[in-house]
Amino acid sequence: MSFFLSKLLPQLIYPVSLTIWLSIFAGLFAWRGHKRLAGIALFLSVALLWVSSMQVTADYLSISLERKYLPVPIExxxxxxxxVVLGGGVGSAEPPRLAPDLNQASDRVLHAARLYRAGKAPVVIVSGGGIAWQDATKPITIPMKTILQECGVPATAIIMETNSLNTYQNALETKRILEKQGLNRVLLVTSALHMPRALATLRSAGINAIPSPTDFEGIDREQRTILDWLPQANILERTTRIIKEYMGLAVYRWRGWIKEGD
Incomplete structure (x- = not known):
């Protein structure tokens, strides 16, 4: 239940949700004859939606998280x-798909495979379970394993962790595997946006983790075009994911899952 609420409650304060709330309040104020308040609420709803959908907003917010750990060449x-590669970025081979689907954060799997092929580690631990309200028998790590094998990582070098439902559980379950296998130092692979929270959580769990981020989204642009200032639906989705990460960091610190200084 707590996991379900942790996924549901943030939905209520994401940009789209706040825009809807403000629009509802604008309608209520107008209905009650408070035209000035209705105008303010309507203006705020439009402004919030516009700013959250701008390329410049998403770039600024993502860079503030992603640049804490810069990319390192494989060599x-x-x-x-x-x-250790955290789950995400690959969809399962469900009809009409005939094979796993590479999507948003699939760079994680490809980066982990490159590190293995470069001889940077003898095994790849894939961490991530199913979604509680979906089919728990289909962990997100299963299609990731398929892609890893297609990228040249043998099945004997892949260790699956399929119980975790969030980053904190990723850390705990991975710690158990490392202790059981007698392993210590790990290269942590996840999206650059997720790396600050993921690395701090694993280190707080006592794992000697080295960041190896991938999937960078924030781009430094010397010149901006008019499109960077206009609202775009895909940018709104990206801004929402960035806000989710900031919220995740705050909640993890509040719950003590991230120690001070990590």
Missing amino acids: SSPVADAV
Whole structure:
């Protein structure tokens, strides 16, 4: 239940939800004859939706998180006992799909495979279970394993962790695997946007993790075009994911899952 609420409650304060709330209030104020308040609420709803949908907004917010850990060339990455790649970025091979589907954060899987093929670690630990209100028998890590094998990582070098439902549980379950396998130092692979929270959580769990971020979204642009200032639906989705990460960091610190200084 707590996991369900942790996924549901943030939906109520994301930009789209806040825009809807403000629009509802605008309608209520207008109905009650409060034209000035209705105008303010309507203006705020439009302004919030517009700003949240701008490329410049998404770039600024994502860079503030992603630049904490910069990308490292594969050849310059240190050697570790394992590569730990957190679940995401690959959809399962469900009809009408004939094979796993590479989507938004699929760079994680490809980056983990490159690290393995470069000899940076002898095993790849894939961490992530199913979604509680979906089919729990289909962990998100299963299609990730398929893609890893297609990228040249043998099945014998892949360790599956299929119980975790969030980043905190990723850390706890991965810690158990590392202790059982006698492994210590790991290269942590996840999206750059997710890396600050993921790395801090794993380190707080006692894992000797080295960041190996991928899937960078924030781009430094010397010149902007008019499109960067106009609302775009795909940018709104991206801004929402960035806000989710900031909220996740705050909640993890509040719950003590991230120690001070991590």
